[in-house]
Amino acid sequence: MIVDTRTLLLDRLLPWWAEAAWDPRDGGFVAELGQDGGQIRETSRLLLVQARMLYVLSHAHRLGAGPFALHAAGRLRAFLEEWFRLDDGAWARAAAPEAGGTRDGLVDFYDQSFVLHGLAWWYRASGDPRTPADAVATLAALDRRLADPAAGGYFEDDTRRLPRRQNPHMHLLEAMHAWFEATGDQLWLDRAEAVVALFRSRFLDEATGTLREFLDAGLAPADGPAGSWREPGHHMEWVWLLLHHRRLTGRGDDLGAAAERLWETAEAHGVDLSGHLVEAVDRGGRVLDPNRLLWPQTEAVKAALARTEMLGADPAPADRFLKVLLAHHMPAGGPLWINRLSPEGVPLGGTMPTRILYHLTLALAEYARLRPSFAATGPAGRTAPDRIGAPA
Template identity: 30%
Template structure:
């Protein structure tokens, strides 16, 4: 009976993966390749209107540029696009020219014409710069040595200038509070990417291990197993309601990363932590009426934000697939069924009039907010689709 149930779950999962992959390759990537880059002034647009034209007057956050570079480099590496190399190289040149500060870090916001209008340090932006560099190194092998050197220089500067006395990194100098788990999550992701491809993975392995241990000892509450967002300077929860925030999407995203890290390190405590994070996300973070992951909880698992956004659905999908891959028997079937649920939730957000776009917000009313489409979400969507596509190949 179990074999039959697993076979049905796997077949349904395969159908969902095929549907999402077709949407990405046939609709989303061609559209964003065509209208998502400013071919007059340079740089990726921040948003596209639901009618399919770019929002040309938006200021451009630094984090969007490396996210889009990653997307097109990853798609190009899978031969999903033809002329991707020129686009990612143009995008990376614009990103470095516009956002790089004199101290080797990247600023935060530029105008549409390419003038830096906010050069403040944000750890989140540095994490995505490292992440984009890792995928450029893999997708354009002749530039690997250069990209690896740039990445090592940036990681070294972060450790020199912003290392926290205990572990992880601070948000500024002097210390800007609260400290945050979220940028560490993306640093963790970047370190794992570099660990898999660097000529010398040593610094990336050490940094990944440091962040994983910080997550399991500080970010994750020892009593509940939930991962918090905001912290005081000593990594204790930040005072007030902000220190109580638990985001379901980040429970799933950290579960995905800790599963990967725990499996690579043969660390059962990390797998157990990941499974608990996933359990919290499923039991407390999914709206039964809308069947989607909503944004926020407090540490007692009461709801702090009922709005559902697109990106947590992708993290539910990635975590489900990652845990299915390392599980057996009934557990594997369970996680595959969760992946199917997550894919269904994601596809709701993708059902726009123009194929290849998406809705970002679903309020409790059940009616999507009609607003320009944020480019930043393509990173979440593409990464989740490629993760489940890879998982499916290993499960078959």
């Protein structure tokens, strides 16, 4: 069977989710659907979900989706402005969009990164002239509230909770790239360079070629097991981002080398015999969590495609990871999916998080851009057990 990933994304997945996950009574996208496709009611809307969906719908419009995409993105943009925007340009973590509804005004770094990313794609889709100023205001609020002038980077939120993480910085880099590509303004690329500098100095574990996840208040590795926790899916996200940063800057051969090290360690220790990326390993490659989430598989597809596009690597890994994703997480071909599987392939949990559309959209869009279709037949797994990390 030949799968057209563009058709899967634009005709089957996104129109259905744009309607099924939108709350017609109170507005906004719900965080989860049940396996039957029904909404799971909640007391408030999460900023993260709205910001990711703003990106999803805006990118869909850029790809040539039907009128639903820009309409839904515009409706969501207005909803965000009404319920989540704070006076200083930052955005609240959650809001209850109903008469007398309350708002959780905590400012979370991870959420702000995704708002910046969503706004960049909304600007690319709509050309709304107000949006660049909104993004600059958001970045300025992030600097005022959460910047760490001593160690660098940003604190997790207004409470400065610990541990600190590389993950929100990674998505800030993604947002800076999106804004640079939208405007050509050097401001955004300079900010991206600052995040890449943190990757080099704080996040990359040179001794093992792995990516640190959790850090202490000064951005040193966190104490205890958290300091050794590694997520192969994030390795793959950084592969894609580092290679695109190299493309945007036109320099940094060391970024290609760093991306290759992350790819190699993730492939060597983070992929099981079914062909899935597992959830977590330690810095020595021992599997800590063998379960299989959907999102790391999408990031492996993206990383493999970036290596093909920019390093001339064999595209076969991209086909392999996509085949695994479709066979195991979308056996019915969408629009529903299985978010998490056990090592034995048994579905775990009964919900589908709306936020996962962010991962699916970019992976399928990149595949459609570089490899319009592929044969989704044959076994979906691996034949190299010597490259699998030892079980926990």
